[in-house]
Amino acid sequence: MSINRRHFLQGLAAGAASLGAGAVMGPAVARPAKELVPGAVGILYDATQCIGCKACEVACKAANNLPPVENPALDHVYGVEGVWDAPDDLNSRTMNKIKAYPGFDSIDASRADAVLAEPTPDRVKPQDMSFVKRGCMHCVDPDCVSACPVSALTKNPDTGAVQYNPDACIGCRYCQLACPFNIPKFEYDKTFPKIVKCELCSERIAEGGIPACCDACPTGASLFGRVEDLRAEGHRRLAAAPGSSLTYPIHALDSGDNKVATVPEYVQHMYGETETGGTQTLLLADVPFRKLGLPKLGDASRARLSETIQHTLYGGMVMPTLLLGGLIYAVYNNSREERLDGDEASEEPTAEAKASQADVKCEEGRRS
């Protein structure tokens, strides 16, 4: 018996070790990277074409029924409430945000507007100034979709847009922790809150339209199209000689609206082509992307790593089931005495009760 147990314990130790080893040595088979769905659509944002008019912000709020973000300071100064929509970043009322990089590092983002309005000091290099459009990147392999326990965030099978289903959402906010771009926003100020994020105007696309931001953009800085085509368009711009003239489509690749502009000195990288496994929102700029607040990310999504580790340990629940079998067997063996002891013990009360009953009878007998 004890020898069996020893053998068993060795097996158990081996099992536990393999459980650990799965995590340590990495999985035998990594989860393959997700591919772009055939009909994937997205947005190419060219910061060099953006004039910072924020028409896309206004259109986004109108299309998504989002309330303005109050600015108490402005309200106070002008004595009118709720007129100013003045979010300083994406938030639970803002899915799309144009931000300005003033051209030097030392100014924090919250002061950017003020700095831009000031007369330019000598040390500022205005040519480094750039706008940037922030919103959901619609990753090809989204971390938020992998993280959500209740499938409230899903990829649209046709367009690849990352969509939100409030009926499923439990509000755990793991998507916020998971997203490398800090995109999903949560209504902390509401009794019955939701997650708020850009869904690429999926309803408008379903009706044959294009996202409101691209529709509103007068310069073609936000350009809608099939992701494959947008990537080609991006490379066409990167390949063009700086200073030469180039035709830029406006609103959508196939809209027929065009303009001719001078090619700027692009940073030779299309942000979102490889980042975190690729994104359906792509960016071009003539300022390093890091300065525009876009994080430096690897080519594989964290979701891929996380899922690989989890599925190595839990794939088909094989390891947990084996471990459970071993554990139950161990407990059964090692608690045998306990069970028997318990049975004897539970007999005791009845025996004693009988004895006491007998005592009572004896006493009664004596009395009579």
Next chain:
Amino acid sequence: MKERYSPVGGRLLTPQFYFLGVLLAIGAYFIIKRFIFGIGAVSDLSDGFPWGIWITYDVVTGTAIACGGYAMAILVYVFNRGQFHPMIRAALLTSVFGYTLAGASIIVDVGRWWQLYNVFLPWYMNLNSVMLEVALCVTLYTLVLWIELSPAILEAMHANRWLRRLRHVMFIVAGLGLLLPTMHQSSLGSLLIIAGDKVHPLWQTNIIPLLFLLTAITMGYAMVVFESLYASVNLNRPLETALLSKVSAVIPWLLIGYMALRFGDLLLSDKIGYLFRSGIEPYLFAIEMLLLLYAIVKLLDKDERVRPTVLFRAALAVLIGGSLYRFNAFLIAFDPGPGWHYFPAVGEMMITIGIVAFEIMAYLFFVKKTPVLLASPSERAAAGGARRPADQGAKGLNAIARGAGAHPPALPT
């Protein structure tokens, strides 16, 4: 195996108990406020720091501290060390409350709490989500813990038939009680893998599930030692130093294994350089390591670990060290990007404090009114010989347990 448990008895409504009640009332006020006005009304949580102390302390640290039942069950049932069996029940009690209240704080923390049951609906489940695994495991384990503790309650109620039935399926429940914490205590660490660079490189690693599991088990043993010593001193019971010293002998080896893995991983993944960079993180890492090192040095020494003060301090060092590891990974060394800051708001802290106060109140109620703690030698003698006087501490469940006098005091399961 003939151990006997008995209620400690004594007055429940002490001044300390009332003080805890006040803390609970303050916490309750903020909980009500949170449910009426939203999470933002009581907390400093933001889109950059979506998880604050409710998750980091109540859930991630709280359940690790509550691993006493799990850790003791490993010793008793996997390594067949029956001598520690008498300590399981007290360990289970702290585990039950740790987990139950972690569950309660999840309801407070989660935004759309009325839809929490979606986690159990197959058509909503996302099998790729680490969070799903944690949610299901923690829920199931909380249930398992209550079943494991139920003999103490059933004994107090004298439901002998239920006790007997339970005894014959308990090995399956105990098996689950060993598997589930292994799964979710490691997954609590895995939650952070997807957060990538937001977690400081000194804490972000692919072996984070293993590190979380190891520290959780170690903290479980430390909590058993800490809880036993603290309860003995404050409830005027004899110290169980001999057993505690044996339990604590396991701790240094677990910690040595943990440190070897931690440093080995830093070396292999070329992250050791982060220890010598500026910023607060290397210091936080050093404090973690020093606390654990203190416990290793003290508990490896046979002559030291028989001294209750040494045991107490070393156990406390392990608990603080393990908690700091979790706080660092989830909050302090967590950086979602420029501009984001987090420090718990008053309401947020008061909810956590209120929940902890409730935990201690419930613990006091159970040890005083139900047979959870091991009967002291005098009581054991009393139980073996003459029946105890019915008026001694006879209140509530005690009265039910003893008043009738038809049964002997608590029996082991």
